[in-house]
Amino acid sequence: MKIEILGNSDTRSGFGAGLSQLGKDNPDVVALCADLTGSLKMNDFKDRFPDRFFQVGIAEANMMGIAAGMTIGGKIPFTGTFANFSTSRVYDQVRQSIAYSNKNVKICASHAGLTLGEDGATHQVLEDIGMMKMLPGMTVINPCDYNQTKAATIAIADHKGPVYLRFGRPKVPIFIPEDTPFEIGKALMLQEGTDVSIFATGHLVWEAVEAAQALANEGLSVELINIHTIKPLDNESILRSVAKTKCVVTAEEHQIAGGMGESIAQLLATNQPLPIEFVAVNDKFGESGKPSDLMKKYGLHSSDIIKAVHKVLKRK
């Protein structure tokens, strides 16, 4: 895939666009929001399909229960709130009423991770992938740009079962071509290489693209794979890649514990143990600040990926 910047937008707007498209195409799709309609970019859906939009107020636990109940009778509810309030705040509701009950609810979560910025650590959830991937039957998706988030939003409506869709607040480069098919559970090869495999998800995919370009200038051949679906993990693509490169760097806007990297480490440990380095937050809460400053301070910048590649190559 030739990687070039096609534009600049927030992934949450990709969600909003995908949701509106679903509103038009699928009469069973309904949307619920806990007083964050604008932040989640759900206004267009709300305006165009008011009978299928449900404002639940600041009551996320209730929203998750209502969404679970709405599936009984055939609706496909999409809940919208911040990632923190979609997971840690309502974990028991998601666990019992949605996951254990196997309800066809799409939990759509914006403002995930440090890039939420100035609001600080109370809102910067960095544990959500871990919480959600631990739930049996839960699909976990973390798309990387506007186009991929829009495509993922549309794709999950056709998937039967609970889904956690994680996206974010800041404007980031658009680089996945609009016509790229989104296949749940199927990793996306961005660049083939032979020296090291970089597996990245969410906002860290663009950082990894920049890192791969810099590493190419050093004469290194990087294989860059976008793991947009953390669960189910595309074991086959990952194992095929590492068979060639023999070392791995993972990159994500999440705690190391519970993250995508942990899932990949588990896969490698049980199949083909190889050196692995994690670019992720290491057991810390975030803080207020500009997203770009936070990404640097907490080690989630392209330069951190480059460092991790150098380190893992020495361990090869």
Place this chain on the structure above:
Amino acid sequence: MKEDYLIEFATQIRRDIVRMVNAQNSGHPGGSLGCVEYFTVLFNSFLNHNTDFSMDGKGEDLFFLSNGHISPVYYATLARTGYFPIEELSTFRKIDSRLQGHPTTHEGLPGVRIASGSLGQGLSVAIGAATTKKLNNDPSLVFTLHGDGELQEGQIWEAALYASAKKIDNLISTIDYNGRQIDGDVDDVISLGNLEEKWKAFGWVTLSCNGNNIKEVYKTLEKAKELTGKDKPVMIIMTTEMGNGVDFMMGSHKWHGVAPNDEQLQDALSQNKETLGDY
């Protein structure tokens, strides 16, 4: 349904409850016994339901048990109204059973549409199901049952607020107001204050009844049904006696989650003679 049959049904499921709980030395007999008359009337004479179970339940009334720990009365009722064979009651709480300690959809037990056990979640779920009924132009109703102790969970009040604000008027909820919970009397643990006034203040229409009187339960449900479709959710505050029908279990919170031993079982069964045939 004739009252004689309802009395026989109630007596039989009382036997089922104590036998199920005794057999595994595990489960919640107290609240189950207190709600025998409600389940008997609701499932035999009230719900427009199809025991040939479909999860979506389109065109049917739906029931959600929010206080899932009283699964024995739920399972006995479902079995004896035709959802699954009564012999299956003997698997309650045993390994490989569809009759889990708390109700769940996970093992595919007909009649159950949501897992419950962790308290306070059923009202929200029922509101969701009631909303979908409206979207589907389905005039059927949604019923829920809650424990009184369960009202200490905050999610209940989120849901209470939502249901009146959004005019969820195809919903009939009931509180099993037995005044007792695991640690003792509800008033001693966290008093609910004036329960009826609370629900009224939240914008619900309220009714009250003696939940251990079959005629009264029937009349109250009938009245509740008349109150649906009028922009307001309906709440029945149903006073019951925990352990009702088994004298040594009445008047105490102690039988909330304790199984009778073999001797106590015989005592309980002697007070409730076999009517429809034991499983």
